[in-house]
Amino acid sequence: MEKTSTARQRREQSLTRAQIITVAIKLLDDTGESGLTFQALSKLLATGPGAIYWHVANKSDLMTAACDAIVSRTLGTTSVDVPPEEAIRAIALELFDTIDAHPWVGGALMHAPGQLPMVRIFERIGQQLRSLDVPAGREWAAVSTLLNYILGVAGQNAANAKLAKVHDLKRSSFLEDVSAAWSKLDVNEYPFTRSVVDQLASHDDRKDFVDGIDFILRGIAAEREKMVGPEGLEPPTKRL
């Protein structure tokens, strides 16, 4: 009944914020969002719950820090020197895969608006949009759209993972439950939903995700093309 694995050391060196974050990530990965407790954390770190508060402001601070560690690691590996639209797709997909592997990151991302992890994504996408020559006045809207879409999918993934863990641990397809519930909806009130129930089981989350990114990118491009118009003259992009 006792976790004999990661609980050793402590004593030779003093506790570190980085150390805490590392163990927190391990805990979150192993036991999910609800598994991160100061109790469990302090046991793994062989210390008291109070000690952690010396290095970390509170649980929310810890979550954001753990999230940022993952996000910065992910964005660090993105390839450069590809066309901007492809780069954005690559950034988005890497985020998707990361959140798929660590669903709690999705939840943490959602609950830390304006915080460092989100700014990292904002910046990366913004830079690519800038080399796409999106007019200065439309940059904000374009980045926000992409970011909010990514956050929506991220949050949904996190929620799915939590539901799957709560409902029961074995059956990976709670999709069947949803599918069954949708099939019982009134056909007159929910004609569309009823007509696409079968796609619930067959659809590919990852593919759908990129499709969404592509819709947005196409929308941004379409607006740009319309603005260049007959003269082909664009307002000079604001530098720095």
Added chain:
Amino acid sequence: MEKTSTARQRREQSLTRAQIITVAIKLLDDTGESGLTFQALSKLLATGPGAIYWHVANKSDLMTAACDAIVSRTLGTTSVDVPPEEAIRAIALELFDTIDAHPWVGGALMHAPGQLPMVRIFERIGQQLRSLDVPAGREWAAVSTLLNYILGVAGQNAANAKLAKVHDLKRSSFLEDVSAAWSKLDVNEYPFTRSVVDQLASHDDRKDFVDGIDFILRGIAAEREKMVGPEGLEPPTKRL
């Protein structure tokens, strides 16, 4: 120190699920997401915490039910007989305004994937997309994109409201904090973010939101136009 307002009745009639949901909504509106407790709720209903569990499975069930009450009310008022793209914009805007007025709805929406409130939105958008003649194979991707984008904004609004309440109750602009933080970022690492800090204060959340919807709609339309091609022939849309 005692809430004298809404605490009366009880006794003449038995407790109702609808009654519970109504009071829960009031509590959520007045005190935020963290204000909804079975303790506070049962006090307002003049009963014990255990009584509520006879009508409601658990807190998550209650939250989803409260969320659904708001969402169904909102979607019920949407006008009909407008072009599909405009209808989608209208649906999205009504949702935005609703979530702006009840930020907790954003959080509840995010945590109930596949649940009734989300299906309502899914269905409404899906119907409009169908009258837009989006090819059957692309409907799922198109609805998902719009829905996930809306969910992203919804979640962000909820998170902002929570942060604003926690940080301090008076100053409505925690934007200043974020703005200050962004201004301290390294210019070489965060050139884009630094160049748009001023837009943080001046931007209009609601307008940005519609802009995002428009990007996506334009993206969907652009794809459709490309597919009709020279022949102008579309595959017949699957009926029912």
Added chain:
DNA sequence: ACCTGAACACCGTTCAAGT
């Protein structure tokens, strides 16, 4: 069938006391 309310098993956070 429906309500009561004490009790349970947990939370995050604090803080006097130690080193």
Added chain:
DNA sequence: ACCTGAACACCGTTCAAGT
């Protein structure tokens, strides 16, 4: 400067006991 760990103020949820 940093850690200890008991204590505090809450949670959601349960359940024997009532009507």
